[in-house]
Amino acid sequence: MTVVQGAPAAEYEVKLGRLSTLTGRPTHYCAGCEHGILTRLVANAIEELGLRERTVLVDSVGCSVFAHDYINTDAVQAPHGRAPAVMSGIKRVRPDLMVFAVQGDGDAVSIGLLELLYAANRAEPITIFLVNNAIYGMTGGQMAPTTPEGMVTTTTPQGRDVAETGRPLDATKLLAGLDGPSYVKRVVLPIAPMGSTDLYSARGPLEGAKSVLNAFKVQMRGGFSFVEFVSTCSINWKMSVLESKRFATETLAKLFPPGLYKDKLGVEKG
Amino acid sequence: MSRSATPLQKSLVDVDSEFCKGCSLCVVSCPQRNLKLSESFNRLGFHPAEFHYHGEKGDCTACGICYWVCPDFAIAEVRRVRR
Ligand SMILES: Cc1ncc(C[n+]2csc(CCOP(=O)(O)OP(=O)(O)O)c2C)c(N)n1
Ligand code: SF4
Ligand code: SF4
Ligand code: SF4
Ligand SMILES: [Mg+2]
Numbered sequence: 001m002t003v004v005q006g007a008p009a010a011e012y013e014v015k016l017g018r019l020s021t022l023t024g025r026p027t028h029y030c031a032g033c034e035h036g037i038l039t040r041l042v043a044n045a046i047e048e049l050g051l052r053e054r055t056v057l058v059d060s061v062g063c064s065v066f067a068h069d070y071i072n073t074d075a076v077q078a079p080h081g082r083a084p085a086v087m088s089g090i091k092r093v094r095p096d097l098m099v100f101a102v103q104g105d106g107d108a109v110s111i112g113l114l115e116l117l118y119a120a121n122r123a124e125p126i127t128i129f130l131v132n133n134a135i136y137g138m139t140g141g142q143m144a145p146t147t148p149e150g151m152v153t154t155t156t157p158q159g160r161d162v163a164e165t166g167r168p169l170d171a172t173k174l175l176a177g178l179d180g181p182s183y184v185k186r187v188v189l190p191i192a193p194m195g196s197t198d199l200y201s202a203r204g205p206l207e208g209a210k211s212v213l214n215a216f217k218v219q220m221r222g223g224f225s226f227v228e229f230v231s232t233c234s235i236n237w238k239m240s241v242l243e244s245k246r247f248a249t250e251t252l253a254k255l256f257p258p259g260l261y262k263d264k265l266g267v268e269k270g
Numbered sequence: 271m272s273r274s275a276t277p278l279q280k281s282l283v284d285v286d287s288e289f290c291k292g293c294s295l296c297v298v299s300c301p302q303r304n305l306k307l308s309e310s311f312n313r314l315g316f317h318p319a320e321f322h323y324h325g326e327k328g329d330c331t332a333c334g335i336c337y338w339v340c341p342d343f344a345i346a347e348v349r350r351v352r353r
Contacts, residue, residue, distance in 0.1 A: 012282055012349040016337045027342060031316070032293035036341025191299050191339055200298040205338040241293050 019043045021052050023072045028063075032241035034189045034231035035063050035131055037205055038102060038212075039070050042129070045213040046073065046098075049220075055098040056090055058083045060112075062104030063138045064131065081112020084119035087126040098219060100127040105146040106136040109171045113145075116171070120224055123180035127215045127225045130171060133233040134252060141236030145169040148255050153236070168255060172228045176261035182223025184262035187211050189229040192249035193242075200245065207258075214267045221265055230256050281332035281350040283321040289344035292316035296336035296345060302328040305336060319344065 018024075021043035029036045046055050055073040059065055061080035068075035078086040083101040091099045108116050108130050119126065135153055136142040143153040143160055146168050150159040162168075176184040187208050191200040208229060215225035230252050234244035260268055283304065290312060296305045296319050303326035307317040323330050332350040 011352045013352045014347055014349050015281075015332055016334045016348040018343075018346055022343060026289055029341060031291035031341075032295055033341055036343075037339065040338070040340070040343060191295055198298065199301065200295075202299045202335045202339050206335075209338060241295070242298065 019047050021047045021072050023070055025069050027070055028066060030233075030235045032232070032234060032244070033063070034133070034229060035102075037189060038129060038131060038208065038229060038231075039067065041205070041209045041212045042100070042102070043071055044209060045216055046071075048213060049098075049216055051098050051216070054096065055100070056094075058087045058090070058099065058101040060101055060103040060107040061138075062107045062131075062136070064102040064104060064107075065138070067102050081107050081110070082115055083107070083112065084115040084124070084126070084128065087128075088119050088122070088124045091124055091126050095125070098127070098216060100129065100216070100219075102129045102131060104137065105130065105132040105134065105171075106139075106142075106144045109145045109169050113169075113171075117174065117178070120175050120226065121178050121180045123182070123224050125219050125222045125224060127219045128227075129212065129215070130226065130228040131231045132171070132228050132256065133231040133248075134168075135233050135236050137233045137236055141233070146171075146256075148252065170256065172226070172256070172261055175226050180224055181226055181262055182221075182264040183215055183218040183225035183227075183267060185211050185215070185226070185260050186228040186230065186256060186258050188249055188253045188256075188258045189231050190245045190248045193246050200242075204249070217267050218265055221267075223265055228256070230258070279323045279330075279351075281323070281330045281348065283330060283332075283336060283345060284347040284349070285319050285321055286344045286346045287312050287318035287320075288314070289342045289346075290316055290318035291342050291344075292318060293341065294319075295339045295341065299335050299339045300325065301333065301335065302326075302330055304330045
């Protein structure tokens with residue numbers, strides 16, 4: 001542990017510090033966005049496992065498209081939605097590498113649903129983190145398959161009409177219903193307002209850190225792992241940062257309930 | 271950016287103010303209320319978070335919550351006095 005010399009009488013040790021798995025570049029994410037929080041959780045887990053030199057990030061298309069600018073591992077850019085297919089190829093050729101992706105809900109559940117389902121069904125030993133902010137963030141806020149009923153987006157100005165577009169798709173439940181995956185979990189990542197106090201709970205990010213670590217451990221033991229992070233997009237939801245935290249943790253969390261949906265290898269038990 | 275510490279401070283949080291986007295997630299999540307948005311601006315035009323060892327609800331406990339909730343790696347280090 002690094003020791004930092006403070007004032008003459010006090011010696012400080014770094015409890016939590018800078019990560020070599022982060023490039024040190026500032027992100028392009030909007031203020032308060034979970035894409036940034038997840039970046040640190042992923043970097044922390046890779047560092048804790050000592051796998052920086054053996055990890056490949058496969059970029060999706062969406063706000064996470066520049067994840068390689070921030071995460072200091074090797075990276076390959078996949079076409080929109082195709083990360084699971086590209087990951088399968090890399091992993092089959094180099095099974096010694098840890099292969100993971102951060103996908104958006106548009107990327108993974110809309111254009112790329114087929115690639116996701118088949119990679120999961122084939123039980124490819126890869127790890128996918130899904131940032132579900134219920135909208136197409138990068139392109140300016142169009143409806144996604146995950147958009148809740150009634151939500152106003154640029155393509156549903158009257159609110160999402162489920163009679164016309166079907167009900168919101170639940171990727172976690174779809175994957176948990178397959179035989180292939182070893183680990184399927186959903187975490188509500190944003191900080192959450194706590195009752196009448198003005199304090200917010202950090203349970204989401206803390207639970208997220210644990211889940212990212214477990215997902216990587218599952219891949220190391222040969223399983224397919226998937227964690228969905230219910231997230232926000234305050235910019236496109238047209239909310240303040242803190243309003244978006246309330247919406248995600250109170251409304252979206254009902255539509256997409258958090259939980260451990262599958263843990264074949266029992267990694268959560270330790 | 272480093273900050274000087276007095277021997278009375280049991281912990282210390284380093285904020286990289288040029289990384290901060292003033293989102294306030296650390297401010298509202300810190301159980302002791304040790305973080306506040308500054309009145310000044312950083313180069314990006316945001317009001318960056320500032321650390322105060324003596325918070326509104328108590329002294330910083332080095333719990334690390336601010337570190338985990340910050341989306342911009344602006345909470346660069348959480349240190350505590352070596353026991
Ligand atoms: C083949 C193709 N079709 C459409 C697009 C436009 N496009 C870019 S990102 C995106 C959706 C992003 O939404 P999501 O995956 O939810 O990511 P977010 O930005 O919300 O994290 C779309 C449709 C594209 N780049 N390529
Ligand atoms: S557009 Fe939405 S998802 Fe993208 S960085 Fe901004 S808040 Fe995050
Ligand atoms: S370490 Fe904990 S107590 Fe100290 S400033 Fe951060 S959140 Fe507050
Ligand atoms: S959470 Fe990070 S970016 Fe947001 S105000 Fe605090 S230090 Fe700044
Ligand atoms: Mg999205």
